[in-house]
Amino acid sequence: QVQLVQSGAEVKKPGASVKVSCKASGYTFTNYGISWVRQAPGQGLEWMGWVSAYNAKTNYAQKVQGRVTLTTDTSTSTAYMELRSLRSDDTAVYYCARTYCSGGSCYKPEFDYWGQGTLVTVSS
Amino acid sequence: QSALTQPASVSGSPGQSITISCTATSSDVGSYNLVSWYQQHPGKAPKLIIYEDIKRPSGVSDRFSGSKSGNTASLTISGLQAEDEADYYCCSYAGTSTFTWVFGGGTKLTVL
Secondary structure: OOEEEEOOOEEEOOOOOEEEEEEEEOOOHHHEEEEEEEEOOOOOEEEEEEEEOOOOOEEEOOOOOOOEEEEEEOOOOEEEEEEOOOOHHHOEEEEEEEEEOEOOEOOOOOEEEEOOOEEEEEOO | OOOEEOOOEEEEOOOOOEEEEEEEOOHHHHHOOOOEEEEEOOOOOOEEEEEOOOEOOOOOOOOEEEEEEOOEEEEEEOOOOHHHOEEEEEEEEOOOOOOOEEEOOOEEEEEO
């Protein structure tokens, strides 16, 4: 069965960086992409970007462009989300989600399997 | 960039039907079958319930249905049950590109 298992909760100081992992199993990793979605406390879902596991192509939301990097390691079927220059409003639960891609590009906003979420707290 | 507008809350009694709307500000959104819907219970990860405007993933109850007219997509839940009480989000592309996406603000469904 398809599973996405994320790394544990993080506490960071403003200005620091965080890297969250998402290990996939139960499917051919390179046939899909991974999207990252975050949810601030009591708020809605915010799409951050996607990475194709086939060719490492990425696309980011304008709001986080320049501060976020999405990568994959096909040898371990793991995706990573690194967010830099953390601010207090980056405090959120971060989810990875499997995303359909074709030819190395992900063009369907559909997320059929989700990780359990990783709480990132930014506080001085 | 397109935004997706949802009502903040809707409610209904058990057995009734409700509809949640998702209206895009970009006129291009209506040209593509790219709206998906998610159900999220408190403290849980979201769950895909509708994709490509109207399709239902395997295992999702047929009480959930999607539709679209112009720039407005809709999620209808028929035969409301207590377990349907949750937050619901639509998602589509952001208008300038099919590779950049956005979620609606979410709708809290209360089953009375």
